Each structure stands twice: as C-alpha cells, then as structure tokens.
Amino acid sequence: MCSKVEQALHMVGGTGETSYAANSRLQEKTIHRTKSMLAIAVEETYKALHPDQMVVVDLGCSSGPNTLLVLSHVLSVAAKLPTMMELQFFLNDLPGNDFNNLFQSLEGFKKRLERKITGDLLVPYYIARVAGSFYGRFFARASVHLFHSSFCLMWLSQVPEGLKTQCGVPLNKGNIYWTETSLVEVEKAYQEQFQKDFSIFLRSRHTELNVGGRMVLVFVGRRKKTPGNGDFVHLYGLLGEALNSMVLEGIVPEEKVDTFNLPTYGASFEEVKSMIQNEGLFDLDRAEIFESSWDPFDDSKDDFYTISNYTRSGKNVANYIRAVVEPLIVHQFGVAILDDLFERYAHRVTKHLLKEKANHTILVFALKKKAYK
Numbered sequence: 001m002c003s004k005v006e007q008a009l010h011m012v013g014g015t016g017e018t019s020y021a022a023n024s025r026l027q028e029k030t031i032h033r034t035k036s037m038l039a040i041a042v043e044e045t046y047k048a049l050h051p052d053q054m055v056v057v058d059l060g061c062s063s064g065p066n067t068l069l070v071l072s073h074v075l076s077v078a079a080k081l082p083t084m085m086e087l088q089f090f091l092n093d094l095p096g097n098d099f100n101n102l103f104q105s106l107e108g109f110k111k112r113l114e115r116k117i118t119g120d121l122l123v124p125y126y127i128a129r130v131a132g133s134f135y136g137r138f139f140a141r142a143s144v145h146l147f148h149s150s151f152c153l154m155w156l157s158q159v160p161e162g163l164k165t166q167c168g169v170p171l172n173k174g175n176i177y178w179t180e181t182s183l184v185e186v187e188k189a190y191q192e193q194f195q196k197d198f199s200i201f202l203r204s205r206h207t208e209l210n211v212g213g214r215m216v217l218v219f220v221g222r223r224k225k226t227p228g229n230g231d232f233v234h235l236y237g238l239l240g241e242a243l244n245s246m247v248l249e250g251i252v253p254e255e256k257v258d259t260f261n262l263p264t265y266g267a268s269f270e271e272v273k274s275m276i277q278n279e280g281l282f283d284l285d286r287a288e289i290f291e292s293s294w295d296p297f298d299d300s301k302d303d304f305y306t307i308s309n310y311t312r313s314g315k316n317v318a319n320y321i322r323a324v325v326e327p328l329i330v331h332q333f334g335v336a337i338l339d340d341l342f343e344r345y346a347h348r349v350t351k352h353l354l355k356e357k358a359n360h361t362i363l364v365f366a367l368k369k370k371a372y373k
Helices: 025-033 035-049 065-078 099-104 106-116 184-208 232-248 254-258 269-279 310-333 338-355
Strands: 053-059 086-093 125-131 144-150 209-221 282-293 359-369
Touching: 025 035, 025 065, 025 144, 025 282, 025 359, 035 053, 035 065, 035 144, 035 209, 035 282, 035 359, 053 065, 065 086, 065 106, 065 125, 065 144, 086 099, 099 106, 099 125, 144 184, 184 209, 184 269, 209 269, 232 254, 232 310, 232 338, 269 282, 269 359, 310 338
Parallel strands: 053 086, 053 144, 086 125, 144 209
Antiparallel strands: 209 359, 282 359
C-alpha cells in the first residue's frame, strides 16, 4: 500500500446498506454529546470578535446527516445571539469524499432548518466545500473564526515511515496496526507520525484563525499510554486476525497483509494535551474525556450491555468499521473479499464482547488562539 492516503482514505459514499451515512450512529451520538462545547465556542467567538460574517469550518466533514447536524447546531446557537451576522460554512474532507451526496441533501436540510428556526431568527448562511488534507493550509491568514473537527484527527496523513527495514522487510508482519506485541519501532513510528501531523495541524490552524478564534476538536484516543480493552489495538487487531484467517485459507496473499498498515493512531489524552501546550499556540479552554460503546446502538452508561444479542452487536461494530475502512481494504486487497472479511470480523468482535464490554475513549479539546505568536 502506498504511504500517502489522500486518494484511498474516505468513508463509503452514497446511502446504501454499507454506506457511512447509514452506519455513523457512533459519530452522531458524539456530536450530540459535544454540542454544548461547540455552542460555547460559537458564543465566545462572537462575544470576542463581533464579526459581521462568521467563518466556520468543519474539518473532515465526511458525508451524510452528521455533517448537517453540526451546521444545525451552529445555526441554532447563532439564532439566539443579538446579531444578524452572516455565517459562511466551509466543509472540508479529502477529494474522495462523497461531496455530491452531501450537497444534494442541502435542500432537505434547508426545509427542516426553517421548520426548526422560524422567522427572522435564522441568520443568513452559505455553504461551500474545500477538498484536501487538513494537514496543511487552506485559508488566508486570520480569515477563519471557528474550526470544528469530529472523529478525524486519529487519521494520519500517511502510513508511518519506518515500518520496514532498509532491505524492505516488514517490521509489523501479520498486523495492520501496532499491537502490544509489536516491535518498539512500530509503536514509535506511529507515535512520531501522529506528532508530526498534529504539529502541522496546529500550526496551520493557528495561522488561519483570527486572534481570539477557536477550535473544537473531537477524536478517538486513549485514557492512558497503556491501551485499554476498547482501544484501537483491539478494534483493529481483530480485523487483522480476520485477514490472517483468510491468509491461512489461501484467500489473501500473506505479503498483502504484511505490507498493509492502517494510517490511524489513537493518542493518549496526556500525549495530545502535552503537544498543545508545547506548541504554545493555543490556550486550552476546556478538555473532556468520555466513553462510548463499540456498538453504536448500545446506549447504556455502565459496563453491561443493554443489547442481549451479542451476534447483532458484533455485526453493528463490523458495519460501521466497514463504512470507515472499506476503501482502504479495497485499495490493498480488492473488492472480492469484503463480505467474507467483515463476516469473520463480526464473529471475532462478538467473541471479544462476550468477555467484556468494550468502549471507545473520546477526547474533546476546546482551544483558543493565543495573540502573541
């Protein structure tokens, strides 16, 4: 697999059974959970800057109803402010994102919004797209007031370098992400790639933000340095096991698995916080950690499932992971293995959940641009 991922990395488009639009309830729940932090950011940005036009950018917007849910939250907050400023939204994602489906849904979004926010309370708003990687600049200096990003910053700009020897021998043989049994060099390569990418991200956004502008960043990570039961090490480790079972049966070539590494990294809370502080570009206004079940349809707050059908629960997890990683799988292995692979994956997830409930750790950071850099 090529190291750069701009063309291969995107959620499954359309509205079909395996689409991201139909399998993004986990992300939807997170947007609802973090909407109060987004509301505070909108209010504080307005109070600090009083812009006639507020520029709001959703980074890694993907496609489907969740993108419009973010816009709806921002517009609902703006409707309560003592102003008639205009809102300019920019929706960003990589070029392979299904922007067509997203923009085709805007007419229905407009009608629903007008029923929700009546009369003159709905401020004028405009929506445009910006395609490309957010690990770099998009906008003119000090031209943006608010950045929002949800479930995106765990994705890296590329597969980490250093995952094979100088002779080309894979260091992460048999795995598709780093595991607790991986060589130290593998974990280090993933960590260094995240640090490089996140540093570029922070510096780019700092340049683009107006002084006093804000960011709300939400992504999957870890509570501690040591991975927990619900972290990526296990989530993607099970997918690696499914691929390896297909290797043993001669369905997938072994070298294809050995050279496939997911371009993602679940950073720890302290790791992210330390980077923000060391860069010195933003004040950390607020930070939060919460957990959300692997199964998007499990809304229980404790360590026990409210869903009794573990087979269904395993399928639920497999469906949303497929909606996220399918294009990467197809790029490396082709389309023919998809149904078989994710059936095997669902079975392994079910067995994992029978032992213990697994939760994602969600990291939330609200940042304000400092004035002196």
